[in-house]
Amino acid sequence: MKELVESIAKALVDHPDDVRVTEVENGRSLTLKLEVHADDMGKVIGKQGRIAKAIRSVVNAAGANQNKRINLEIG
Numbered sequence: 001m002k003e004l005v006e007s008i009a010k011a012l013v014d015h016p017d018d019v020r021v022t023e024v025e026n027g028r029s030l031t032l033k034l035e036v037h038a039d040d041m042g043k044v045i046g047k048q049g050r051i052a053k054a055i056r057s058v059v060n061a062a063g064a065n066q067n068k069r070i071n072l073e074i075g
Contacts, residue, residue, distance in 0.1 A: 001070065004062060005032055008055055013040035029069045032059065036074075044074055 002021045010016040018037035023030060036044050045052045056072050063070035 001030060001032065001059065001062060001066075005034055005055065005059060005072065008058070009034055009036060009044060012043050012051065013037065014043070015040055028067065029071065030063065031071045031073065033073045033075065041074075 002023050005021045006019060009019045009021070013019060013036055015037040018035075018040070020035040022033045022035075024033070025031075034044070043051070044055075046054075052072075052074055059070045059072050
């Protein structure tokens with residue numbers, strides 16, 4: 001799951017080397033924390049949060065296959 005978020009984020013940003021994703025697993029839930037360069041924050045969030053919502057939708061769909069609840073934090 002971490003690799004999925006990393007690859008999506010790196011495709012969106014101007015500074016792909018600054019993309020960091022950390023995982024915190026708690027039983028059946030998984031929290032992914034996405035960190036990007038400050039200049040790229042708007043590109044990852046998108047207008048009115050549309051890109052962030054789309055990334056969350058993809059991650060939740062992938063998590064449904066593994067019977068896990070996925071939370072994505074962008075910061």
